[in-house]
Amino acid sequence: METLVRLNRTVQAAAAVAALLAATACGSSDSGSSSSTGLNPPDLKAQSKLGKTEGEVNLIAWAGYVEDGSNDPEVDWVSDFEKQTGCQVNTKTAASSDExxxxxxxxxxxxxxxxxxxxxxxxxxxxxxxxNTDLVPNYKDVFSGLKQQAWNSVDGTAYGIPHGRGANLxxxxxxxVSPAPTSWSAVFDDASQYKGNVTAYDSPIYIxxxxxxxxxxxxxxxxxxPYALDQDQFDAAVDxxxxxxxxxxxxxxxxxxxxxxxxxxxxxxxxxxxxxANLAEGEGAKVKAIVPKEGSTGWSDTWMLSAKAEHPNCAYKWMDWIISPKVNAQVAEYFGEAPANSKACDETSDASFCDTFHATDESYWKNIAFWNTPIEQCLDGRTDVKCVPYAKWVQAWTEIKG
Structure with a gap:
């Protein structure tokens, strides 16, 4: 089965969007609950119960997350959803987080x-x-390391359903490259040994x-x-x-x-x-990929519900479907990531898949700093200093690349 991965996660956030984030985070005329991170979202309420499904649902997704057989007849977890729920799935594939x-x-x-x-x-x-996670029955089987995290919740309020996760290796x-590296120093302090042959992820989040x-x-x-950097810390990373x-x-x-x-x-x-790494090795490249001794950054995707959703009941049905064991296993294998549902590993076609992607190894994920959005209110809880917001990360990335 062909593996699809996100085509391009280079995030080029518009200054207006980042400014909106900073303004909202600082607090606005909207009343919101106080947050330990300083984030002060509008006071929105979660849906209390499911109603009648609306007949369709409009989704934004990474390539490979919503497959209906049109790309590959053998890859389809949408058609059964539509049959079982009566919700027609309409998908817009996005190429970046900013989009x-x-x-x-x-x-x-x-x-x-x-x-x-x-x-x-x-x-x-x-x-x-x-x-409302009570309206998503399969949520109970999501790995604990993905629930109530800084990128998908605020002070105990969930803002989405975890989909999967991966590490930047x-x-x-x-x-x-000899001896075999054990540290990120191979691409930083010792990078001159491989001058012209070092590669890095093209995104401001790489800071x-x-x-x-x-x-x-x-x-x-x-x-x-690493996502809460005051000016001195940020300048050191940029340098x-x-x-x-x-x-x-x-x-x-x-x-x-x-x-x-x-x-x-x-x-x-x-x-x-x-x-x-798996694909490169499969095509004959002599490579190995590791989590260095300092740990790694990583990504965890979350299905989030629009506050303006016209089809919220179908959206809830979709969120429960996409993390159901069999479907979550299909998506994880097709895309190439660790599934979110702890029971998905019993459903993968490759018996070793979850071992390869460390799906059940929570100690592995404790060394992964998952992507988060930098804001002025330091995400590490500091209140005596301002942190550098995402818009500045975008500007700095342009300078870094020259």
Whole structure:
């Protein structure tokens, strides 16, 4: 079965969107509950019970998340949903988190498969509604490490249903990189050894990877959360990435290009996803991918309900369906990620799939700092300093790449 991954997660957030996030996070005329992170979303209420389904549902999703057989007749988990619920599925495939945020603001969509670099924006602006998890029976079987997390909830209120997760790994050519690296220093402090053959993920959120490395190697910076950086911490991460830039041969956002680069030898070390490492190795590249000793960043996607949803009952039905064991297993294998439902591993066609993607290993995920949206109110709880908001990350990324 062909594996699909997100085609391009390069996030190029518009300043207006980021400004809206900052303004909302600071508190506005909307009344909201006080948050330990400083986030102050509008006071929206979750749906209390399900009503009659509306006959259709409009979704925004990453490529490979909503398959109806049109791309591959063997890959279809939408048709049975439509038959069982009477909800016709209409899908808009998005290429970036920023596009998802913009589409959600139109009010024309009922739900979105948002990543952590978009979810807080949707919560803060009031575009995402709280979700009543009691109306999603399969939620009870979601791995505990995905519930009530900083990117999908605020002070105990859930704003979505976890879909799956993955880590950003260090991949290296086993014939050209020796000794085998155990640290992100291979792409930062020691990157000059592989000048021109280092690769990095092309996104402002990659600044967090540098911050994660500095958290371990520069304790004097006192970095606690790679998505909560005050100006000094942020400047240190940006400086490190500017130094790295001299050694980078290519920034990647298309997984096929990264596979090709490792096969040809144009890239010998850099960040990757497990599914890319599997595909590259399957195509003959001499590669290995690891979580370095400092840990890694990662992504966890969440199905979020629009506050303006015209078809909320069908949307709830969809959220329960997509994390049901069999369907969640199908999506995870097709896309290449760890499933969210703990029972999905019994349904995968590949008996070793969940082992490969560490689906049930919660100790593995404790070393992963999942993407989150930087805001002025420091996500690590500090109140004596302002953190650098996402709009500044976007500006800095342009400077880093020159």
């Amino acid at each position: 998802m945020v913009k589409l959600m603001k139109t009010g024309q969509y009922d739900a979105v498969s948002a990543s952590g670099d978009a979810s807080l924006r949707l919560i803060a602006s009031g575009d995402a509604a709280p979700v 260090l991949m290296y050519n086993t014939e050209k 967090a990877d540098a911050a994660l490395y500095l958290k371990a190697t520069k304790p004097e910076l006192k970095i606690e959360d 490190l990435l500017k130094q790295q830039n001299a050694n980078v041969g290519e920034y990647w956002s298309d997984y096929l290009k990264e596979i090709s680069a490792f096969k040809s030898g144009d890239s010998v070390v850099g960040t990757t996803w497990q599914v890319i």
